[in-house]
Each structure stands twice: as C-alpha cells, then as structure tokens.
Amino acid sequence: MKISQALGNVCTVFDSITEKQERQDLGDSKIIYLKDTDCAIKSQVSLSAFTSYRVGGAAEWYVAPRNLEALQASVEYAKTQDLGVIVLGAGSNLLVSDRGLPGLVISTRHLRHSHFDPQTGQLTVAAGESIPNLAWEAAKLGWEGLEWAVGIPGTVGGAVVMNAGAHHSCIADMLVSAQVLLPDGTLETLTADQIGYSYRTSSLQNRESSTGNPCQRIVTQATFQLQPGIDPARVLQVTKEHKKHRLNTQPYNFPSCGSVFRNPTPYAAGWLIEQTGLKGHQIGGAQVALLHANFIVNRGGAKASDIFCLIRHIQQQVQEHWSICLEPEVKMIGEFQVAA
Numbered sequence: 001m002k003i004s005q006a007l008g009n010v011c012t013v014f015d016s017i018t019e020k021q022e023r024q025d026l027g028d029s030k031i032i033y034l035k036d037t038d039c040a041i042k043s044q045v046s047l048s049a050f051t052s053y054r055v056g057g058a059a060e061w062y063v064a065p066r067n068l069e070a071l072q073a074s075v076e077y078a079k080t081q082d083l084g085v086i087v088l089g090a091g092s093n094l095l096v097s098d099r100g101l102p103g104l105v106i107s108t109r110h111l112r113h114s115h116f117d118p119q120t121g122q123l124t125v126a127a128g129e130s131i132p133n134l135a136w137e138a139a140k141l142g143w144e145g146l147e148w149a150v151g152i153p154g155t156v157g158g159a160v161v162m163n164a165g166a167h168h169s170c171i172a173d174m175l176v177s178a179q180v181l182l183p184d185g186t187l188e189t190l191t192a193d194q195i196g197y198s199y200r201t202s203s204l205q206n207r208e209s210s211t212g213n214p215c216q217r218i219v220t221q222a223t224f225q226l227q228p229g230i231d232p233a234r235v236l237q238v239t240k241e242h243k244k245h246r247l248n249t250q251p252y253n254f255p256s257c258g259s260v261f262r263n264p265t266p267y268a269a270g271w272l273i274e275q276t277g278l279k280g281h282q283i284g285g286a287q288v289a290l291l292h293a294n295f296i297v298n299r300g301g302a303k304a305s306d307i308f309c310l311i312r313h314i315q316q317q318v319q320e321h322w323s324i325c326l327e328p329e330v331k332m333i334g335e336f337q338v339a340a
C-alpha cells in the first residue's frame, strides 16, 4: 500500500491497492480519511438521494461526520484546502443544481443524540436528529410543545436555521439555546434572542463576514423548552391530528420541499398561485401540486432545472397578475441558468 500524501497531520490519501478497491466500489471517486477520526471525505457524491426533491448533481466533496470532533476536523480540512463549506441537514428545504456543488458538503445526518431532562423540561438534541421523530418521542413521553413539528421532515439544525414552523408555532417560540461551530473551529452558545429570529428566517442563514467571505456557522445541537408531565394520550392525540391535517392538505405522495414561497402578508402564496391559474402547471417533471399550489412536486424524473424554471415562471406570472414579488423559502444552491 502506498500512502501518497499527508496534509500536515490532518489527512492521508490512499492511492494504490487500497484505493483501487475503493475505486471499484465508488467509480472514479476518491476518499480522504481524516486521521484520528472515523471520518471519510468522498469526492463526487450524488446529492439527489440526500434532498427531498430527489434531484441535484454531485458534491465535489462530501462528508457525514459522526461526532463533534469529526465535524471540527472536516471544517479544518476544508479550511486547509480552501474549500467552501455547505451544510446539509435532511435536504428538505434545498434545491441543489443539476451541476452539483463545489467545495465540501457537510451532512449532519449522523450527528445524533437526544436528552430529555425531566428536572428542567428541556430537550437537548444533536443537529442531525429528525424533527418529526422528536415530536413523536416527546408526545409518547407526555411532553407538550413539539406537536406542531410532526409534519416537518427536517433535522434539528435545519429547523433552527430556518425557524421552521407550522400550526401557529415555530422554533423561535421554544429554543432556549443553540450550540454553533464557528469557522475558526470554536464553539459558541447562542440564545434565541442572539440568533435574531423572524418569519422562517434567522441570522444563521448564509451570513457573510466583513471580508465578504461566507461565514457559515454550523448548528451542532439545540436545547428546547418543553412542558413535561402531560397525559401522553392527550399529546399524542394532538400530534396525530396535526399529521392527519397535513396529509389531507399537502402532497406528501411526491417528492417536494414543502412550501416553495414565503407568504407575502396578508396573502397566502398558495392562494395567489392558484388564483393565477397555475395549479397543475408542469415543466418537465416538475409540477405545481394539485393539492396545494405553494408546493412544487417531482412527478418523476424532474431535473433541478425544471423546478427552477417553474419557480421563475410562477414568480413572473404572479408578478404580472398581482404586482407581488414572491420570495422563495426554498434555498437554491449551485448554478442555475435563467432561460432566455
């Protein structure tokens, strides 16, 4: 076995027999193992399986750290290689370009732990935990407060960053604090006030540093204030009702990213799109959902570019009819081309 390269003491690239075997498993892609962690950074990993639209090209580099140390090592590696970092939760609010993403995509999907503290009523959870799973778990324990979140198919990190919400509640209402990893590798704990929440947004979204470089803070864990000691049957009942309501009113049977546009107060984006006559409108495999016009669904074989063109078409039509500019809630990342 030939070890071809050592980047300081951070990583080692296996480049011969072992790499050949890896290559056979992974096509032409490379793997970089970070020393002293069980972290493997892979090249050219398709992201379509990691986004709820089921579209998107490959990440130039991809890693899914299993603990905080491995996450810190990944960020450090990106810094030494001058790679931009993009954080991926459950990919349930992301439209990734068909051309893929440059830099290092860090998935939080394996950052998992949760602790319900009955003394304080606080739930402390790692960034990669699933929000709907937590809602069910809390309900079974008789902890009130997360019932609204049962239909939001994201991670804790994504929900904290997006200020996810439903049924007149949102993350900002219950967040005690979030731990974030700063670009320099240090950890900071922020309160909800420090995060600066408003409707479906927070200061944690795509912050730029004073030098103009992306200054992404990665949420590593969060603490929520819940209300323990409630009859589990009651909390489960409300949770089930919320789930049922969503299944009846939103298209969960096709891949989507939930609501595509923010609601432009006092209007609901879905109502405006429906009144513009766009329900069912289709570009390629992307369609304005018949059940809820603020959803775009992948009817099969959609490309990210189909979804992107449909988003632009909706914006154009709604602007023409109502003189209202619909602002996307979904995050579009990578390169997209506006049709001439």
Ligand SMILES: Cc1cc2nc3c(=O)[nH]c(=O)nc-3n(C[C@H](O)[C@H](O)[C@H](O)COP(=O)(O)OP(=O)(O)OC[C@H]3O[C@@H](n4cnc5c(N)ncnc54)[C@H](O)[C@@H]3O)c2cc1C
Binding pocket: 052, 086, 087, 088, 089, 090, 091, 092, 093, 094, 108, 127, 151, 152, 153, 154, 155, 156, 157, 158, 159, 160, 161, 162, 163, 164, 165, 166, 200, 204, 217, 218, 219, 220, 251, 252, 256, 257, 258, 259, 331
């Ligand atoms: C069927 C369906 C229904 C939905 N319903 C709702 C709803 O009712 N209400 C609602 O608010 N949303 C809804 N959504 C949208 C989505 O689930 C939420 O926005 C969710 O909070 C996104 O979480 P995620 O983990 O998937 O984040 P991703 O989509 O992976 O990422 C979203 C953004 O957060 C960043 N990010 C993710 N994790 C971290 C982290 N740990 N640290 C720093 N940045 C991070 C990403 O870089 C990206 O900019 C729905 C989506 C679907 C598919």
